[in-house]
Structures are given as C-alpha cells and as structure tokens.
Amino acid sequence: xxxxxxxxxxxxxxxxRISILNCDYTNSMFDYFLWYKKYPxxxxxxxxxxxxxxxxxxxxxxxxxxNKSAKHLSLHIVPSQPGDxxxxxxxxxxxxxxxxxxxxxxxxxxxxxx
Amino acid sequence: EPEVTQTPSHQVTQMGQxxxxxxxxxxxxxxxxxxxxxxxxxxxxxxxxxxxxISEKSEIFDDQFSVERPDGSNFTxxxxxxxxxxxxxxxxxxxxxxxxxxxxxxxxxxxxxx
Numbered sequence: 001x002x003x004x005x006x007x008x009x010x011x012x013x014x015x016x017r018i019s020i021l022n023c024d025y026t027n028s029m030f031d032y033f034l035w036y037k038k039y040p041x042x043x044x045x046x047x048x049x050x051x052x053x054x055x056x057x058x059x060x061x062x063x064x065x066x067n068k069s070a071k072h073l074s075l076h077i078v079p080s081q082p083g084d085x086x087x088x089x090x091x092x093x094x095x096x097x098x099x100x101x102x103x104x105x106x107x108x109x110x111x112x113x114x
Numbered sequence: 115e116p117e118v119t120q121t122p123s124h125q126v127t128q129m130g131q132x133x134x135x136x137x138x139x140x141x142x143x144x145x146x147x148x149x150x151x152x153x154x155x156x157x158x159x160x161x162x163x164x165x166x167x168i169s170e171k172s173e174i175f176d177d178q179f180s181v182e183r184p185d186g187s188n189f190t191x192x193x194x195x196x197x198x199x200x201x202x203x204x205x206x207x208x209x210x211x212x213x214x215x216x217x218x219x220x221x222x223x224x225x226x227x228x
Contacts, residue, residue, distance in 0.1 A: 034214065042222075044157065100170070101159045102214050104156045
C-alpha cells in the first residue's frame, strides 16, 4: 500500500548547489505533509511541513512546495551543505480524519559532495 | 535539549521468545507512538497511546503486540512471541500535543529475530 512514494532512492549533489527531493502521494484525504531527516543510528528528525491550504513553506535553506492537483511535493535545499547528507523521508497526515498516524515514504538518501 | 531515549539499542532474540522494548518519552509529553522500519522499507506506524490507552493501531499491531506505560516515565512495546519477520528497527516517538509534526523520535532499537 504505497500511499506515499519517493521514487528516487538516492541523490548526489555538489556542495553549494540545489538539492531537490520529490514525493508523490495517492490518498486525496492527506491534508498535511512533512519532511523528516534521518542520520544513521538516529531517529527521524522533523524538518519542515506544509498544510494542504498552502503551496509553499520556507524555513531558511529549506523550502517545501506542494502541488495538490498533481499530488506531488518537493523539498528544496539551497545551498546544499555536506552536513545535509542524510536520508530524507516524506510523510503525510490526514488531520481531518483525527489521526496522528504518519504515513512515510521509503526515503531518499542525499549525498552532498564537498 | 530533551530527547526520547530507547533501550536497548540492539536486541537479538530467538524466534518464539518474548521481547520488551523500552522507551523514555520526553517528560512533559502526553502522546506516545511506536513505529517500525524493516530494512530497506518505509517507516510504518504501529500504535499511538494517550491517557493510558491505545488511541489508534495499525493492522500490523496484532494480538502479539502490546504497549504499556508501567510508571510515569517508561513506555514499552512487548512482542509476545517473536517471528522472523518482526526483525526491524523500532522507533518510539512522543508529542506534547495532538499534532503529527510535533512527534519527536528516539534513536530506535534494532530487533533481530533468529
């Protein structure tokens, strides 16, 4: 049941360039989307989120874009830094359904080359 | 900075044995969760817990699983009779409020069932 999909298992980017991580979802009931970052031997750490009433949310170097008609969201990291190298998970919630169950994608391993 | 802690970091057990995974949520948090990640797959929701009872559980969380808050600080996940397919990374999370983006994750317990 792949309600949230991250089709790129890995991405390699040069330091200073833009990293774009993509995520697609199938469930139109999702109304809140989140990105988590995970380093080895650590749990996922919340990075940035976006409500379905918005199409963009920005926090420093991180921007999330939401295209509801395409059921697609993306995370942009500008400029990318070596410390950004980690696995990035997209997750979705159905807040309107009164649930806190996060539905995760399979993750994208980002490698930022110095 | 307060954090969620989990013990042990790695648990090896024989098939059919009972295991208890332990978590200490952040002290003022009221909502508790367990997720798991089978190697190479996505992070999956297992159960959420609030006010000393399960508030939501997934289809994975069958009769072999149980959760408990035995005292004011610990939150445990028990697997009664482990199966090979229970081998996974188990993450505990907690949140102060009823919001998905406020879930703080622990570092995880790697469970290996032989």
